[in-house]
Amino acid sequence: MKNIAISDVRNFAILGHSGAGKTTLLDSILFKMGINDRQGSPDNGSSMSDYTDEEREHKISIWATPFDGIYTSKSGKSVNLVMTDTPGYADFYGQVVSSCAVADASLIVIDASAGIQVGTNRAWRLAVARSMPRGIVVTGLDKDNVSFEGTLAAIQEVWGKCCRPATLPTADASAVASVLGANPPEELADRIAEIKGALIEYAAETDDTLLEKYLGGEDLSPEEISSGLHGAVHAGSLIPVFAVSGRTMLGVEEMLDAISLLFPSPEDTGIKDVEGNALAVDPDAPFCGHVWRAVNDPFVGQLSFVRVFSGTLKSDSEMFNATTDEKERVGQLLIVNGKKQEKVAAVTAGDVVAIPKLKNTSLNDSLCAMGHHIKVTPIEFPHPVTSYAVFPKSKGDEDKLATGISRVAEDDPTILVQRNEETSEMIIAGMGDVQLEVAVEKMKKRSNVEVELRTPKVAYRETITAAGEGHYKHKKQSGGRGQYGDVYLRVEPCSPDDEETFVNAIVGGAIPGNFIPAVQKGLVDGMEKGPLAGYKVINVKTTLYDGSYHDVDSSEIAFKIAGSRALHEAMEKARPVLLEPIMEIKVMIPGDFMGDVNGDLSHKRGRILGMGSENGMQVITAEAPQAELFKYSSELRSMTGGRGSFEIRFLRYETVPSNVAQKVIAAAQKEKEEE
Ligand SMILES: Nc1nc2c(ncn2[C@@H]2O[C@H](COP(=O)(O)OP(=O)(O)O)[C@@H](O)[C@H]2O)c(=O)[nH]1
Ligand SMILES: [Mg+2]
Known part of the structure; x- marks a missing residue:
C-alpha cells in the first residue's frame, strides 16, 4: 500500500x-515519475x-487510460498522481465524459502552434459544466514560431484573466521557471514579479484573514500563498497555465511541482452520494467506489476500473454492488499503468484501481463496503447519434457477429446494439464513423468475424386516412374437410391513444362467438405487415360487422386468414399512407455556420423549430425525417470542420410525401419479388 496521505493525492483528467499533445505530455510525465524507464511516444508505438492495437494503428488515443504513481519533487515532497x-x-x-465524472480536476492541453481548437472548447465546456477545478x-x-505569451493572450481573451501562468518559458524556450519559485532567470524576473503580485492577490482573496493581512500591507508567507492559491484553484477563480514541451520534457517537472501544490486533493472535492449526502473522504470510512470503465482487452484481461471515493478496499475481500444489490467477491487489486499491472493489498480514496473478473458488476455500477448501500450519481454518457445496420460478410457468421458486437458494446458505453424487429436488422449505433470503424476492426480481430455496415432501413409504418370496408371469404374444398371463413369489416383512422381498436358488431351469430378471437388474431397478423409495403400498421380501428360460417368446414385458421385479408382489402379502400419516423435534432455550432446548417436541414425536408445560444454556441432545433439523417454525423462534421455537434431523438410518425412514398413502395415490391 502506498504510504501517502489522501491530502497528497492529485487526481486529474488530461483533456x-x-x-x-496530451499523450506525448503524459508519456513524458510517466518517464519523469519513473513509471516508464524511457520516454514513450505515440508516434512510434512506444507510448x-x-x-x-487500435490506438497504435490509427495513431490516436481511443480509450481513457488511467495512470497512478508517486511523484517526488526536488524539494523531497511526494504526491500521488x-x-x-x-x-x-x-x-x-464518451471516454472523456467518464474520465471527468471520476476526476477531481482537469488539465486542458493546448498546442501552442494551434491555439484553442474545437476539442479544447468541448473539454472546457465539460469541465465548466462539472465545476471542475482546472489547469491549462x-x-x-x-x-x-510558437509563442507562449501569444497563446496565453489568446487564452485570456476567451476565458478571462483568471487564467494565469504558473510557469514561464525563457524567450528561446530553453528553460522554464516557476512563478512561485525563488531566483528566476534574469530575463524573466520582471514578468515573474508582475505575475506573482497578481497571484498573491488571488491567494489573499480566498480567505478573510489572508485578505486582511494583505490589505494591511503585510507580506503573506510562502505557505499562506500556496494554501491560498490551492483554494483559488479549487474554487475555479484561478486557472493556472503551464508552459511545456511534451516532446523535449521542457517544463514538465516545473508543471508537476505546481500541480502538487495547487491542484485539489480528494478531500477538497466534497464528493456526495446520489442522495446528496457528503461522503467522508477518509481511509476509515466505509468504502465507496464507482466503475467508470470496463475493459476486455487481450493485454490486460477483463478489468473493471474503479475510482475510490471514500474508505479503503482490500484485496481478497467482499464488497456490495449498490446498483444491482448483489454481493461481489474481490480477488486481486491492481494499479494499472498501461500494460503494466501491479498488485496492491489495499486502495483508498483518490485511487483508481482495476479489479479483474468481477462477476456481478458492470460499467457504471456503484460499489461499497458490505453492510452499506452507498451509491454515487451514475455517469450520463452521450447518446449515440449515428447508426448502421450490421451484416456478417459470410453467411453463417451470425453467431460470431452476435458475440463480437456485444463485446465491443461492453467496452464502449457509447456504442449501443439493438435488433430492430420491424426491419429485421441488427443496428449498431455510436458517436461517429471512426468509432464504428474501430469497432468493426475489433470484431474482426477479437471475434474473427468480418462485418459490413450499411445504411439502416427506415422502420416505416402504414395507416389509413379515411374509412373503408373489406370483405373476404376464405373457402377451400379439397377432398376431406374444407375450410370456410367469411368476414365483413370496416376500418377507420383512430388516434394512438384510443384504447378500443376492435369492435365486435356481429349480431345474430353471423360468426359464432368462438371464432371471434380467430378473426382478431387475423387482424393482428394483418397489422404486422400492411398492404402498401409490408410495414407495421398503426392507428387503425376495425369494426367486425358481418360474416358467415359453415357447420363443418369453419375453423379458427380459416377465420384468421379471412380476417387478415379483409383488413387489407378495407385498408386499400381507406386511402392508406406510409408514415415515417420524424426526429427532433438539436445542432450546436459556432455562429458562422448557421446559414449552411439551416440550409442543409431544409434540404433534408427539415423544419426549423427554433434558434438560440447555449454555452457560447448557436443552437438550432429542428424536426426532420429519420431517413434523411442517417449520415448527419459525417455531413455535419464536413460542413463545420468538426466544430458542430448534435443530439437526436425520436418524436413521432408522420405521413411520407407521396413522391418519396412511391419510391419506398416500389423498393418494397421489388424486394418482395426477389424473395
Ligand atoms: N514538436 C512537438 N511535437 C509534439 C509535442 N507534443 C506532441 N507532439 C506531436 O503531436 C502529435 C500528436 O501528439 P499526441 O500526444 O498524440 O496528441 P493527443 O492527441 O493530444 O494525445 C504527435 O505526432 C506528437 O509527436 C511537442 O511538445 N512538441
Ligand atoms: Mg492522445
Whole structure:
C-alpha cells in the first residue's frame, strides 16, 4: 500500500483537442515519475498510454487510460498522481465524459502552434459544466514560431484573466521557471514579479484573514500563498497555465511541482452520494467506489476500473454492488499503468484501481463496503447519434457477429446494439464513423468475424386516412374437410391513444362467438405487415360487422386468414399512407455556420423549430425525417470542420410525401419479388 496521505493525492483528467499533445505530455510525465524507464511516444508505438492495437494503428488515443504513481519533487515532497489520458477525437467523447465524472480536476492541453481548437472548447465546456477545478497546459514550445505569451493572450481573451501562468518559458524556450519559485532567470524576473503580485492577490482573496493581512500591507508567507492559491484553484477563480514541451520534457517537472501544490486533493472535492449526502473522504470510512470503465482487452484481461471515493478496499475481500444489490467477491487489486499491472493489498480514496473478473458488476455500477448501500450519481454518457445496420460478410457468421458486437458494446458505453424487429436488422449505433470503424476492426480481430455496415432501413409504418370496408371469404374444398371463413369489416383512422381498436358488431351469430378471437388474431397478423409495403400498421380501428360460417368446414385458421385479408382489402379502400419516423435534432455550432446548417436541414425536408445560444454556441432545433439523417454525423462534421455537434431523438410518425412514398413502395415490391 502506498504510504501517502489522501491530502497528497492529485487526481486529474488530461483533456483537449485531438493531436494537441496530451499523450506525448503524459508519456513524458510517466518517464519523469519513473513509471516508464524511457520516454514513450505515440508516434512510434512506444507510448504507455496509446498501447492498444487500435490506438497504435490509427495513431490516436481511443480509450481513457488511467495512470497512478508517486511523484517526488526536488524539494523531497511526494504526491500521488492519478491521471487519465483521454482521447480528443469527438467520436470517443464518451471516454472523456467518464474520465471527468471520476476526476477531481482537469488539465486542458493546448498546442501552442494551434491555439484553442474545437476539442479544447468541448473539454472546457465539460469541465465548466462539472465545476471542475482546472489547469491549462500550453505544449509544443519546442516548435518553431510558437509563442507562449501569444497563446496565453489568446487564452485570456476567451476565458478571462483568471487564467494565469504558473510557469514561464525563457524567450528561446530553453528553460522554464516557476512563478512561485525563488531566483528566476534574469530575463524573466520582471514578468515573474508582475505575475506573482497578481497571484498573491488571488491567494489573499480566498480567505478573510489572508485578505486582511494583505490589505494591511503585510507580506503573506510562502505557505499562506500556496494554501491560498490551492483554494483559488479549487474554487475555479484561478486557472493556472503551464508552459511545456511534451516532446523535449521542457517544463514538465516545473508543471508537476505546481500541480502538487495547487491542484485539489480528494478531500477538497466534497464528493456526495446520489442522495446528496457528503461522503467522508477518509481511509476509515466505509468504502465507496464507482466503475467508470470496463475493459476486455487481450493485454490486460477483463478489468473493471474503479475510482475510490471514500474508505479503503482490500484485496481478497467482499464488497456490495449498490446498483444491482448483489454481493461481489474481490480477488486481486491492481494499479494499472498501461500494460503494466501491479498488485496492491489495499486502495483508498483518490485511487483508481482495476479489479479483474468481477462477476456481478458492470460499467457504471456503484460499489461499497458490505453492510452499506452507498451509491454515487451514475455517469450520463452521450447518446449515440449515428447508426448502421450490421451484416456478417459470410453467411453463417451470425453467431460470431452476435458475440463480437456485444463485446465491443461492453467496452464502449457509447456504442449501443439493438435488433430492430420491424426491419429485421441488427443496428449498431455510436458517436461517429471512426468509432464504428474501430469497432468493426475489433470484431474482426477479437471475434474473427468480418462485418459490413450499411445504411439502416427506415422502420416505416402504414395507416389509413379515411374509412373503408373489406370483405373476404376464405373457402377451400379439397377432398376431406374444407375450410370456410367469411368476414365483413370496416376500418377507420383512430388516434394512438384510443384504447378500443376492435369492435365486435356481429349480431345474430353471423360468426359464432368462438371464432371471434380467430378473426382478431387475423387482424393482428394483418397489422404486422400492411398492404402498401409490408410495414407495421398503426392507428387503425376495425369494426367486425358481418360474416358467415359453415357447420363443418369453419375453423379458427380459416377465420384468421379471412380476417387478415379483409383488413387489407378495407385498408386499400381507406386511402392508406406510409408514415415515417420524424426526429427532433438539436445542432450546436459556432455562429458562422448557421446559414449552411439551416440550409442543409431544409434540404433534408427539415423544419426549423427554433434558434438560440447555449454555452457560447448557436443552437438550432429542428424536426426532420429519420431517413434523411442517417449520415448527419459525417455531413455535419464536413460542413463545420468538426466544430458542430448534435443530439437526436425520436418524436413521432408522420405521413411520407407521396413522391418519396412511391419510391419506398416500389423498393418494397421489388424486394418482395426477389424473395
Ligand atoms: N514538436 C512537438 N511535437 C509534439 C509535442 N507534443 C506532441 N507532439 C506531436 O503531436 C502529435 C500528436 O501528439 P499526441 O500526444 O498524440 O496528441 P493527443 O492527441 O493530444 O494525445 C504527435 O505526432 C506528437 O509527436 C511537442 O511538445 N512538441
Ligand atoms: Mg492522445
